[in-house]
Amino acid sequence: MIYSSAYIKRTVIAHFDKGEDLLESIKEIINEEKIKNGIIISGYGTFEKCRWHYITTTGLPPKDEFKAVSEPLELNSMHGVIANGEPHIHIGFSNSEQAFGGHLEPGCRVLYLADVVIGEIEGVDMSFEVDKETKLRGLRLKPATTKPGPAVNVDDKGNYKITGRTKGWER
Numbered sequence: 001m002i003y004s005s006a007y008i009k010r011t012v013i014a015h016f017d018k019g020e021d022l023l024e025s026i027k028e029i030i031n032e033e034k035i036k037n038g039i040i041i042s043g044y045g046t047f048e049k050c051r052w053h054y055i056t057t058t059g060l061p062p063k064d065e066f067k068a069v070s071e072p073l074e075l076n077s078m079h080g081v082i083a084n085g086e087p088h089i090h091i092g093f094s095n096s097e098q099a100f101g102g103h104l105e106p107g108c109r110v111l112y113l114a115d116v117v118i119g120e121i122e123g124v125d126m127s128f129e130v131d132k133e134t135k136l137r138g139l140r141l142k143p144a145t146t147k148p149g150p151a152v153n154v155d156d157k158g159n160y161k162i163t164g165r166t167k168g169w170e171r
Helices: 022-032
Strands: 007-017 038-055 064-083 086-094 099-104 109-122 125-130 137-142 150-154 160-165
Touching: 007 022, 007 038, 022 038, 022 086, 022 109, 038 086, 064 099, 064 109, 064 125, 064 137
Parallel strands: none
Antiparallel strands: 007 109, 038 064, 038 099, 038 109, 064 086, 086 099, 125 137, 150 160
């Protein structure tokens, strides 16, 4: 695991209206407000169309599947990171039958409204970088504390036991 401490410098609260593309509008705010590093604290609203992607495999390299839905949708949750001006945002949303989730993509058009709260942070530099060994694109922090994370076994009854520390990405 890699972690760092940061401070919320300010918050930017945004309201989006019918027809606006949510991701592209957020990118515009990040650019206009000169937000280098931040967090998406909260987001909710409605979509008339949504485009997202999610992973479909557990091995390397991971495979993504892109989906799009055009119907009335509720944006139930939204969170993410802004690293070096680049947002990485995940969403949970639903129609009247089922819930969906994954990575926000361009093409999510607001139906009635959407509200988003962004926290600009300071005290840490963040970026998205590709790991040389795994080829996975992940968050990098400076300064950072790095150490192996806990490994846990869970039995069929849901009981868990910490069994040691990971050695990093399991190959």
